[in-house]
Amino acid sequence: MWRKIHSERDPRDTLFAELNREFGAYANRVGFYIKAFFDKSPKATFGIMAAVMLISAALSFTIFRSRSTPSHVNVAGTAAPVSSGFDELLQATGRIRETLHLKRLVDSLSNKKELTSNDSTALIHALDRLQQLNKH
Known part of the structure; x- marks a missing residue:
């Protein structure tokens, strides 16, 4: 049968841990700048958030609105009343x-x-x- 493969890998070494080790410094730097911007100008942050919500609402009611066309159903004959059934x-x-x-x-x-x-x-x-x- 198949032989069991034994891995000598450390269980703490995961994909996320490796990505964090490789790119963590860049992510921390970006996070630091974003946090500094939020702390420095909370009114601008609130304004941007409100503008994004308004744009999203406007787009959802205009461009992204589902325009389902009613399907035309051809009725061959008249429907029989329930009593005849x-x-x-x-x-x-x-x-x-x-x-x-x-x-x-x-x-x-x-x-x-x-x-x-x-x-x-x-x-x-x-x-x-x-x-x-x-x-x-």
Whole structure:
């Protein structure tokens, strides 16, 4: 299998620590100048902050505003009212119930060894009605 690689690196040596060691003097110098500017002129700092906020607000309401165009939906027909949907649902439920009833009837009649003329007629009518329901 693979051999385990052992690293002899000091756990305190990270990327951030190395970057800080290399460029820390420059970052500290820039931070010192910024802090000196803030301490020397707090009113100018507040003015710059307020101006940046106003510019940001103006840009967000003008240039960066999302101009979503309304999508045109082509409606093929008129929408059916909710009551017709319930009517269709009730009709479908009725057809399912009738189908189950007819299937039970056909199963019970097909399990009989001998059919009478009434049984034969009932079986023929049940099968015809099942065909009509399946076409629907």
